[in-house]
Amino acid sequence: MTRSHDLIIRNATIIDGTGAPRMTGDVGVSGDRIATVGDLSAARAAREVDASGLILAPGFIDAHTHDDRAVLADPDMAAKVSQGVTTVVAGNCGISLAPMPVPVPQPVTPPLDLLDASGEWYRFKSFADYAAALRETPAAVNVACYVGHTTLRAIAMADLERAATGDEIAVMQALVEEAMEAGAIGVSTGLAYPPARAATTEEVIEVCRPMVPFGGLHATHMRDEGKASDAALAESFEIGRALGVQTLISHHKLSDTAMHGRSVETLATIARAREAQGVSLDCYPYVASSTILTAEHAARSPRTLVTWSRGRPDMAGRDLAEVVAELGGTLEEAVARLQPAGAVYFTMVEEDVSRILAFAPTMIGSDGLPHDTFPHPRLWGTFPRVLGRYSREMGLFDLETAVHKMTGLTAAEFGFRDRGVVREGAFADLVLFDADTVRDRATFEAPTQRAEGIAQVIANGEVIWREGRATGARPGQVLRREVA
Structure with missing residues (x-):
């Protein structure tokens, strides 16, 4: 018929x-x-x-993005849609565009400047205001968003170089509850970044506690992705156990030369944790990371590229070693002249990237930074790279598995009903x-x-x-x- x-x-x-x-x-x-x-x-x-x-x-689901502003400022989302992406998960690494009920600190505190270095887009006083803007002026893609712990610290605390007090935690808890009621999918943390490093495990647990009745997810850019990875994984699992919520290890990698090859151990640790509690992870298919530019990061990276710079905009796209030679002085002095700025760091090896990608529970997330002047290619290439390089050319997994890692697996881990299939x-x-x-x-x-x-x-x-x-x-x- x-x-x-x-x-x-x-x-x-x-x-x-x-x-x-x-x-x-x-x-x-x-x-x-x-x-x-x-x-x-x-x-x-x-x-x-x-x-x-x-x-x-x-349609592919990008499990890890920083598209909070992009879905409003560039709603066609060509960087993602051109790869086959139909859903983006934003608000990662402790950084969310909302809420911001107080004037955003000026200059914008890194890494909050990864979303907007001017502060203009930190205009949503509540998470509900942000969600309303997404509905009133929709993008081409679906959007799910965490509320960011670092953003909350910037609101509640005048001094970010210490643990939060009970009163400050209470302020953050109220903001988490409002965000969850408005549709946030959980709380993200970025404990590796300076504004959140001083946060204790107990602070994170208490700030996240209001999301528990909503079934919220805790996604973490762990405190360390190098020599202290074991301790950082243990802390991440501890937070999940204390709250009884799912923990997502964001962009799992080993970014220290001394740790290269040890993905065998970290994946075994994750597999054991998954037997006892809810744990998931995502990964991007590249041997280089990208985030804010610091002398500390650059000193540990064999090669560094500048992705944007407010101090010297003309240096975007340049190799940092060349920039240092051109400007003269030390690495620290050159970085200070560039800051605030972003960078690509070549700190991983293919052996670990491939092993993490092939791990059955690993989802695919681009971690792209859409507002960089000269972005990491993962912004435009992640999903076709998994299909072309890692599935077809390298045979790391068959095409059905590649698609599953970018669709059905991700929808199930995030609780996106009737998506990904x-x-x-x-x-x-x-x-x-x-x-x-x-x-x-x-x-x-x-x-x-x-x-x-x-x-x-x-x-x-x-x-x-x-x-x-x-x-x-x-x-x-x-x-x-x-x-x-």
């Missing part, structure tokens, strides 16, 4: 996001949902796409790509080049990317965490 659909995608090779083997078939979309998966040869639709030779998969009743977040040609083109030298092999991207039933460009459709929704 002929059925009416708004869109039918015909003759696709369907990888459904669950990890199951691919199959060939048609997918019918009605409104913002997948209505039918199967043989639709007798059906017709207002729009039809012949997907012969293409993979149809769930191709099945009847699920939201129509979809991507069509060519498995033989999909690849990242963004490089450290040319970091904003668009990926190849992404044919169409659909979010909530609307085409948001086609023929190499954004369509202008902005059907993105604000996602909440839904857990049983």
